[in-house]
Amino acid sequence: MPQFLTTTDPDFDAAFAALLTMKREDAPDVDAVVAGIIADVRERGDAAVIELTERFDRLSLTPESMAFSAGEIAAECDKVSPEDRAALELAAARIRAYHERQMPDDQRWTDGAGASLGWRWTPVSAAGLYVPGGLASYPSSVLMNAIPAKVAGVERLVVACPTPGGAVNPLVLLAARLAGVDTVYRIGGAQAIAALAYGTATIRPVDKITGPGNAYVAAAKRRVFGRVGIDMIAGPSEILVIADRDNDPDWIALDLLSQAEHDESAQAILVTDDAGLAQAVVAAVEARLQTLDRRAIAGASWRDFGAVIVTRDLDEAAMLSNRVAPEHLELCVADPEALAEQITHAGAIFLGHWTPEAIGDYVGGPNHVLPTARSARFSSGLSVMDFLKRTTIARMTPEALAAIGPAAERLAKSESLQAHGLSVRARLDRLNREGGQ
Amino acid sequence: MPQFLTTTDPDFDAAFAALLTMKREDAPDVDAVVAGIIADVRERGDAAVIELTERFDRLSLTPESMAFSAGEIAAECDKVSPEDRAALELAAARIRAYHERQMPDDQRWTDGAGASLGWRWTPVSAAGLYVPGGLASYPSSVLMNAIPAKVAGVERLVVACPTPGGAVNPLVLLAARLAGVDTVYRIGGAQAIAALAYGTATIRPVDKITGPGNAYVAAAKRRVFGRVGIDMIAGPSEILVIADRDNDPDWIALDLLSQAEHDESAQAILVTDDAGLAQAVVAAVEARLQTLDRRAIAGASWRDFGAVIVTRDLDEAAMLSNRVAPEHLELCVADPEALAEQITHAGAIFLGHWTPEAIGDYVGGPNHVLPTARSARFSSGLSVMDFLKRTTIARMTPEALAAIGPAAERLAKSESLQAHGLSVRARLDRLNREGGQ
Numbered sequence: 001m002p003q004f005l006t007t008t009d010p011d012f013d014a015a016f017a018a019l020l021t022m023k024r025e026d027a028p029d030v031d032a033v034v035a036g037i038i039a040d041v042r043e044r045g046d047a048a049v050i051e052l053t054e055r056f057d058r059l060s061l062t063p064e065s066m067a068f069s070a071g072e073i074a075a076e077c078d079k080v081s082p083e084d085r086a087a088l089e090l091a092a093a094r095i096r097a098y099h100e101r102q103m104p105d106d107q108r109w110t111d112g113a114g115a116s117l118g119w120r121w122t123p124v125s126a127a128g129l130y131v132p133g134g135l136a137s138y139p140s141s142v143l144m145n146a147i148p149a150k151v152a153g154v155e156r157l158v159v160a161c162p163t164p165g166g167a168v169n170p171l172v173l174l175a176a177r178l179a180g181v182d183t184v185y186r187i188g189g190a191q192a193i194a195a196l197a198y199g200t201a202t203i204r205p206v207d208k209i210t211g212p213g214n215a216y217v218a219a220a221k222r223r224v225f226g227r228v229g230i231d232m233i234a235g236p237s238e239i240l241v242i243a244d245r246d247n248d249p250d251w252i253a254l255d256l257l258s259q260a261e262h263d264e265s266a267q268a269i270l271v272t273d274d275a276g277l278a279q280a281v282v283a284a285v286e287a288r289l290q291t292l293d294r295r296a297i298a299g300a301s302w303r304d305f306g307a308v309i310v311t312r313d314l315d316e317a318a319m320l321s322n323r324v325a326p327e328h329l330e331l332c333v334a335d336p337e338a339l340a341e342q343i344t345h346a347g348a349i350f351l352g353h354w355t356p357e358a359i360g361d362y363v364g365g366p367n368h369v370l371p372t373a374r375s376a377r378f379s380s381g382l383s384v385m386d387f388l389k390r391t392t393i394a395r396m397t398p399e400a401l402a403a404i405g406p407a408a409e410r411l412a413k414s415e416s417l418q419a420h421g422l423s424v425r426a427r428l429d430r431l432n433r434e435g436g437q
Numbered sequence: 438m439p440q441f442l443t444t445t446d447p448d449f450d451a452a453f454a455a456l457l458t459m460k461r462e463d464a465p466d467v468d469a470v471v472a473g474i475i476a477d478v479r480e481r482g483d484a485a486v487i488e489l490t491e492r493f494d495r496l497s498l499t500p501e502s503m504a505f506s507a508g509e510i511a512a513e514c515d516k517v518s519p520e521d522r523a524a525l526e527l528a529a530a531r532i533r534a535y536h537e538r539q540m541p542d543d544q545r546w547t548d549g550a551g552a553s554l555g556w557r558w559t560p561v562s563a564a565g566l567y568v569p570g571g572l573a574s575y576p577s578s579v580l581m582n583a584i585p586a587k588v589a590g591v592e593r594l595v596v597a598c599p600t601p602g603g604a605v606n607p608l609v610l611l612a613a614r615l616a617g618v619d620t621v622y623r624i625g626g627a628q629a630i631a632a633l634a635y636g637t638a639t640i641r642p643v644d645k646i647t648g649p650g651n652a653y654v655a656a657a658k659r660r661v662f663g664r665v666g667i668d669m670i671a672g673p674s675e676i677l678v679i680a681d682r683d684n685d686p687d688w689i690a691l692d693l694l695s696q697a698e699h700d701e702s703a704q705a706i707l708v709t710d711d712a713g714l715a716q717a718v719v720a721a722v723e724a725r726l727q728t729l730d731r732r733a734i735a736g737a738s739w740r741d742f743g744a745v746i747v748t749r750d751l752d753e754a755a756m757l758s759n760r761v762a763p764e765h766l767e768l769c770v771a772d773p774e775a776l777a778e779q780i781t782h783a784g785a786i787f788l789g790h791w792t793p794e795a796i797g798d799y800v801g802g803p804n805h806v807l808p809t810a811r812s813a814r815f816s817s818g819l820s821v822m823d824f825l826k827r828t829t830i831a832r833m834t835p836e837a838l839a840a841i842g843p844a845a846e847r848l849a850k851s852e853s854l855q856a857h858g859l860s861v862r863a864r865l866d867r868l869n870r871e872g873g874q
Binding site for chain 2: 083084086087088090091094097098101104107109111113115116117119120122124125138139140171207208226228229233248250251254255257258260261262288292293294298336340343344345346347348349350351352353354355356357358359360361362363364365366367370371373375376377378379380381383385389390391392393394395396397398400401404405406407408410411412414415416417418419420421422423424426427430
């Protein structure tokens with residue numbers, strides 16, 4: 001049974017605070033191992049990557065076989081059923097259409113002082129996408145990472161995906177091809193992150209690395225951050241559903257379970273102003289749990305981290321949701337647009353009864369890589385912006401420099417940065433001499 | 438003497454590669470000390486902060502005196518000369534005007550399938566700005582960090598600034614007041630970062646921490662990352678100047694020195710297609726160096742990390758600059774707009790002879806917090822976006838779900854995520870039943 005809280009309970013505040021600070025993940029400390037692997041790949045390059053792949057993935061590679069050939073990719077893609085292919089193509093098209101709208105504009109203007117100012121966006125030159133092997137090898141995540149990169153204009157996009165014992169998911173390769181990935185490497189773990197960040201004789205280094213991974217991959221990404229850009233370090237998935245009384249408890253139960261089935265550390269929370277619905281959803285979850293193949297995982301998540309909160313009204317529900325800052329937020333209420341106006345912190349909002357969160361995982365269009373562990377308080381989901389950077393632009397005319405240069409000179413002096421001031425003064429002196437001629 | 442390279446030299450490629458990978462900073466490993474300080478502040482709160490401030494800053498605080506009172510701030514601000522105040526006000530107004538243009542728009546649209554999609558931007562609720570004490574206590578940096586936060590709509594903005602022995606820079610307090618900072622704490626170091634991230638009885642926690650600091654502050658920011666958002670970890674400053682023959686060598690020399698004077702680890706690089714100008718600038722730097730108060734710092738930077746590169750033409754200069762991805766790039770050439778089109782990686786571009794980089798440090802308008810150490814390959818300067826986050830929005834109609842739901846169901850099955858598929862299927866079944874009535 002999950003926690004069952006009611007906001008009118010005298011000890012609700014303490015219980016809710018405990019829910020917020022609950023530790024859901026006990027990440028093993030693999031940092032020393034990862035540091036050794038990165039140092040090894042930096043020193044020995046391909047040879048280290050090949051040895052580590054042999055050891056961890058039971059796979060013998062040569063520099064030539066590190067990447068899938070075009071023929072190998074085509075052969076794997078041919079194994080995909082027409083139905084799966086059509087679904088993946090629909091998803092790719094919708095994700096692309098959504099992310100194309102995210103492309104920001106360059107700006108340039110001249111202000112009252114005569115200064116021409118602005119900024120320009122340019123893409124990262126090369127990006128590497130990590131795709132886990134095995135159970136968590138999701139073709140949808142390939143689309144969600146690769147499409148924003150290509151929309152941004154990334155020239156060279158590579159994937160690293162371990163293939164333990166040589167096993168590969170054809171849908172992952174098809175997703176990579178649909179998204180425009182240039183090269184897919186059969187490597188994984190910290191050694192793949194090190195190779196992407198520092199390069200080897202065979203693998204050219206990239207500028208940005210994104211994508212999910214296990215504790216070794218996460219530790220390696222933290223370590224190479226600065227050398228390359230990285231996306232967020234994702235934690236276990238979360239959903240918070242705000243529901244009023246007019247809901248089918250079974251739908252809500254399935255939405256909660258669709259997060260819980262990801263991971264024993266996932267968290268599903270129902271917040272409702274109707275105690276009757278709360279009870280009905282709990283019963284529906286129990287009933288559905290019996291039928292799920294992944295009931296052990298989903299059941300553990302629901303039992304250990306699930307929560308049902310009954311509030312006085314929906315305003316209170318929104319306020320509590322903002323304190324959680326959930327990764328996914330469903331608003332299953334009569335007027336979801338009005339309630340959405342009250343939401344200040346959430347990774348993604350799904351409005352109304354006909355928008356199960358699973359739609360957003362695959363075909364909605366928005367990205368499914370979203371901030372977890374309350375980080376929606378200060379960060380956003382993956383987007384085209386993650387593969388772009390902004391260069392600011394300034395151009396002074398002599399008149400503009402005459403107007404604002406003296407203030408710069410004054411501030412430089414106040415900060416004891418003499419050459420700063422002189423670089424302005426030398427130009428102002430020229431203007432004064434020429435003005436006096 | 439700085440390095441002097443010519444692209445036609447047979448060993449240029451190796452020398453340039455060495456320049457790119459040159460290690461300029463030997464950051465002391467203070468991580469264990471910082472971990473201890475953070476744990477102490479988490480456990481003992483105010484008491485730990487007060488003890489550490491006594492030890493490191495020789496300053497006795499009480500919970501009541503941790504923050505400057507309104508009266509204390511007013512008294513310090515009154516010490517600022519009218520000229521300095523006017524310069525700071527001009528800078529604040531120009532920085533605000535520039536950053537107001539960065540505010541992104543919310544979007545919402547309905548696509549062909551009938552799905553309503555979009556996103557909304559919301560500000561971080563509370564931000565903390567670290568301001569170093571002593572030599573590097575720059576009022577301009579207070580403006581550059583605080584103004585984007587206020588423009589973004591951050592509700593609560595606090596500053597932590599150590600005041601060793603009680604010494605405070607009145608311009609820092611005035612800059613904080615001009616920028617709309619709510620509270621200024623007299624604390625610094627890792628203990629200040631810990632207090633801002635985790636909160637104490639007196640100091641409320643924030644969601645995002647920005648601003649420069651020493652090795653302890655940088656290590657603390659890395660450690661609290663995830664609990665709160667942080668900005669980049671800034672390295673020593675850099676400038677690259679591309680200049681053609683028609684330049685005053687003294688101006689270029691001062692522009693190079695205005696980076697070199699920041700720090701012995703700063704780097705100033707001249708790239709020119711004119712060997713004569715290169716020689717003249719080197720001579721001008723030597724002459725100006727004699728006159729600078731900070732000649733020891735600027736001289737060490739120029740000698741150890743400075744470089745002068747003579748290229749075949751300006752196209753080659755732009756190509757080399759893109760490999761450096763400099764923090765600051767000056768284009769002192771006849772047609773700077775055309776050359777700027779070739780620039781793909783740079784934190785900030787300053788166009789033409791009348792735009793010394795120092796203008797951008799103070800009054801230009803763009804932010805002076807910029808990516809260092811080649812990170813302009815994948816990241817941007819500080820902006821309003823650093824204090825905003827995007828929530829994606831999706832709303833399906835029954836018709837939209839009928840159109841795209843089956844593809845989601847199919848992909849969920851291919852990823853063995855049964856509840857995901859069922860959450861879509863339950864709704865589709867209802868539609869089918871109702872459609873059949």
